[in-house]
Amino acid sequence: MIRSLYTAVSGMITQEAKQDVITNNLANVNTVGFKGDNLAAKQFDEVLLYNYDKKVHGKNVRQNIGNISLGSRIDDVATNFTQGTIERTDKPFDFAIEGRGFFVVNRNDGVTGNNFYTRDGHFHINSRGFLVNDSGDNVMGRNLRSGAVEPIRLEDDKATVDVNGNIMVNNTLTYKLQLVDFRGNNYNYKNLKKIGDNLYMGNNAREYNDITVKQSCLERSNVNVARETMELMTVMRTFETNSKVIQAIDETLGKAVNEVGSVR
Template sequence: MIRSLYTAVSGLITMEAKQDVVTNNLANANTVGFKSDNLVMKKFDDVLIENYDKISGGKNVRNLIGSLSMGSKIDETLTDFTQGSIQSTDKDTDFAIDGPGFFAVQRSTGGNNQVFYTRDGHFRVSMQGYLVNDSGDRVLGVNSNTGALEPIFVGNGKISSDPNNNLLIDEKVAYRFNISDFNDYKALRKVGDNLYQGENPVQGTGVTKQKSLERSNVNIINEMVNMMTTMRSFETSQKIVQSIDETLGKAANEVGTVR
């Protein structure tokens, strides 16, 4: 009885985590460049049940009853990096990547500059004249004159781009977008603000498109189905826990009562 209670509770914990993932996907269905997550579950290793009630030759001997599943557990959370649809806009500082790759942005924290990666190309020009994302992180590009990787400075110039990922300021090539990619996307880690953290980037083959944004790849219909399925599974496990609790209560308070 106690084992079945642990099994049902493990299901509750797993379903709660699944619900959090689905809710986060739905909340970001309209977030530019967002990639949906999926919670992967697996079961605990089965345990062997045995007792020594069987008597042979006047001695209690081992008696194998069978195996028992101990429920489910969280294996890992996988991100779906499938490209979302590209939507046209009328803003010069909006960029989308058609194909594999990420924009590289620089964030200054505590005097240190950290590089993060994103598919969100909803950029703007800061008060200091740099091309930044919604969080104020500076977009990185390769300076066409020096070849150095640095924050893209636009100033008051008019920006445009070409099919070679070059960024033109006042119709002159000034930078090339630093489109980074990774051989193993499982090594990428979400850090919030629609950013990823990763190591050992390689040159991405994606092509930037100006006046365009990549929509989220969240499938709302599938997520709604997942939400309803998860809620029903949670309610089922909850009812099992209540039933076991009532049975244990009767066993403790009623069975064997002397009247």
């Protein structure tokens, strides 16, 4: 009886975690470049039940009854990196990546700070002339004169960017957007971690020249509202079912204690 109570409670905990993931997806449906998450659950290791009620030659012997599951648990929260819809904005410093790849931004001074990765290409020029994201992080690029990777600084706000990320000002190539991917990691983004502000942290990022950039465009969130809403309804019904199971178990335990236990 107690085992069944634990099983139902573990189910409620899992459904509550799923609800948190789904509501976060729905809250970011209009966030540029946002990638939705999926929560995977798995069952606890099964437990073998047995007793010694069986008698052989007058002795009690072990008898296997079967396996029982002790409920579900959270396995992993995986991010879905499928392409979002690319929409034109006609703003010169909006950029979208078509296919694989990430922009690189640097927090703090662009030199000693940490590099992070994002699909959110909603950039603008700050008061000091640096290209930054909405959080004020420096957008990194390769200086085509010195060859150094540094924060992109533009003297003119009328820059054009080609599909390879090359930035041209007054018909002069100045920078190339630093575009990276994680193809050395078995072609997946399994080790990338969301850190907030629509940024990711990860290792083994490598620059690639075959990443396609579109200027004056933004990649929309890849969250499917209809699917997430259906998932949310399923989670709520499952949570409610587990709650009713716990209520039934509680009533049964109450009868066992108050009625069966009081019989003399």
